[in-house]
Structure formats: structure tokens, C-alpha cells
Amino acid sequence: MIRVMLVDDQQLIRAGLRMLCDAAEDIEVVGEAGDGRAAIELATGLLPDVIVMDLRMPGVDGITATSRIVAARPSARVLVLTTFGDDDHLYPALQAGACGFLLKDAPPDELLTGIRQAAAGESPFSQDVLRRLVRRAVDARPEAPRPVEGLTAREREVLGLVGEGLSNAEIAERMFIGVTTVKTHITALMTKTGSPNRVRLALFAHRG
Incomplete structure (x- = not known):
């Protein structure tokens, strides 16, 4: 059973994600957090296999929460759910230790597959997010490696x-x-x- 923690400041989104996860026989939601500070505390106590993380939250945001969670537990798997308007946050989240990126409006099967891949040690990401990550990385460091x-x-x-x-x-x-x-x-x-x-x-x- 894959133990999942949901982190999003919008209760409606957390509820939708919980319903999606509860419908899968191999995934169990063990906790929810509405902001980054609560996420850090819960992750320390619950030790979830995968943390589904929103980036834009009041107080401690998802990037800071990801960084602190991964620093305290390097094996933590943080899967970021992003939107088309989060381009400025993608690369910082990657640097913070996120293992994968999926769009919030991805099909349900893709989200569940992403959670399973993250739990298995892989790094799921949508093609659109990958293209945006690459573009920002190249813009930030235009010289060829x-x-x-x-x-x-x-x-x-x-x-x-x-x-x-x-x-x-x-x-x-x-x-x-x-x-x-x-x-x-x-x-x-x-x-x-x-x-x-x-x-x-x-x-x-x-x-x-």
C-alpha cells in the first residue's frame, strides 16, 4: 500500500484528490495539510511514501516545504501538482528536491500513475511541464554544458x-x-x- 499525504491550501482540491486516491486499491491517504508549515510537521510524523504538493500556499509555500522535508528525509518523494501559471516556481521546486511534476488538470489515471511511479523511485512529469522546465533551465544558463x-x-x-x-x-x-x-x-x-x-x-x- 502506497501511503500518500496531500498538501494544498484549497480544501476542494484535497477532497478531489482524496476521492481519487481512495478509489485506488493500492493507495492510502494518511494525512492532509493546508499549508507548508503543517506539511513539514505531518511529514515528520507520518513518513508518507509520496507527498503530493501544491506550490502556491499562504505562509510557508510548497517550495520551502519541499526543501525542508527533503533536507530532513532525503528519501522523501515529493510530487508537485502545478498549473500553467506556475512557471516561475517550477525550477525552484526542482532545486528544492521535487521528484516529479504533473499538471493539476491531468487525467485521473495519469495522476494515479504518477503517484505510483514516484513511490517506485521514478520521476513522473508531464511533457508540457518538462518542456517548460527545460526552457527555463536553458534561459537561466544559456551556455552549453x-x-x-x-x-x-x-x-x-x-x-x-x-x-x-x-x-x-x-x-x-x-x-x-x-x-x-x-x-x-x-x-x-x-x-x-x-x-x-x-x-x-x-x-x-x-x-x-
């Missing part, structure tokens, strides 16, 4: 598919290899590129 030496042809292929936003299972299916092999390639890629998480690796795929 140094090419990474020592990548095998297989690793470069995996890197390209990570950049497309594919999950481990989708990459395995595309390349006709096992999921475990994909995970091995991604671990090697993170080490070689200096990417601390999958989202950063996806950014590197677009900028490299």
Missing part, C-alpha cells in the same frame, strides 16, 4: 528516452530490454552526468 565522455550507445539511447518523459517500463518496452536493465542504465547515467534525480537527467538530455 560540456559533453559527457564515456556514455555507451545504449546509455545514450536510454538518456534520449528519459528526455522524452518515458517511464522505466516504457523504456524497457521500447528497447526490448528488462526494467532492471533500464534502472541500471539510469543509475549509471545519473552518476556520469552528475544528475541527482531523474528530472535533472531529463533536463540534461535536452541540454546535452
Whole structure:
């Protein structure tokens, strides 16, 4: 069972997310918070597998909450739900330690899949969010990064598919290899590129 905590200052959105999660047999909502301060306190006590985090909240916002939660518990998986108007918050949330980004108006199945992927150690993100993250990252640092030496042809292929936003299972299916092999390639890629998480690796795929 995946233990999920919901963080959003709008009760209606939390209620909708709870109903969605309650309908899934493998997901359990263990707590809710209406602001970042409460989220930090709850996360410390509940130790949820996945924290579904809003970014814009009064008082302590989602970026600050994410940073403090991840600093206290590096294994925490914070999945950000964002809107089209949150571009200024995307890259800071990534730097704070968010593991993935999905749009608030994403289809229900996509949201549930994102929670499952986050719990499994993957970094789910919608293609639109990825494009916006890449654009902001390139604008903030327009110089081209140094090419990474020592990548095998297989690793470069995996890197390209990570950049497309594919999950481990989708990459395995595309390349006709096992999921475990994909995970091995991604671990090697993170080490070689200096990417601390999958989202950063996806950014590197677009900028490299």
C-alpha cells in the first residue's frame, strides 16, 4: 500500500484528490495539510511514501516545504501538482528536491500513475511541464554544458528516452530490454552526468 499525504491550501482540491486516491486499491491517504508549515510537521510524523504538493500556499509555500522535508528525509518523494501559471516556481521546486511534476488538470489515471511511479523511485512529469522546465533551465544558463565522455550507445539511447518523459517500463518496452536493465542504465547515467534525480537527467538530455 502506497501511503500518500496531500498538501494544498484549497480544501476542494484535497477532497478531489482524496476521492481519487481512495478509489485506488493500492493507495492510502494518511494525512492532509493546508499549508507548508503543517506539511513539514505531518511529514515528520507520518513518513508518507509520496507527498503530493501544491506550490502556491499562504505562509510557508510548497517550495520551502519541499526543501525542508527533503533536507530532513532525503528519501522523501515529493510530487508537485502545478498549473500553467506556475512557471516561475517550477525550477525552484526542482532545486528544492521535487521528484516529479504533473499538471493539476491531468487525467485521473495519469495522476494515479504518477503517484505510483514516484513511490517506485521514478520521476513522473508531464511533457508540457518538462518542456517548460527545460526552457527555463536553458534561459537561466544559456551556455552549453560540456559533453559527457564515456556514455555507451545504449546509455545514450536510454538518456534520449528519459528526455522524452518515458517511464522505466516504457523504456524497457521500447528497447526490448528488462526494467532492471533500464534502472541500471539510469543509475549509471545519473552518476556520469552528475544528475541527482531523474528530472535533472531529463533536463540534461535536452541540454546535452
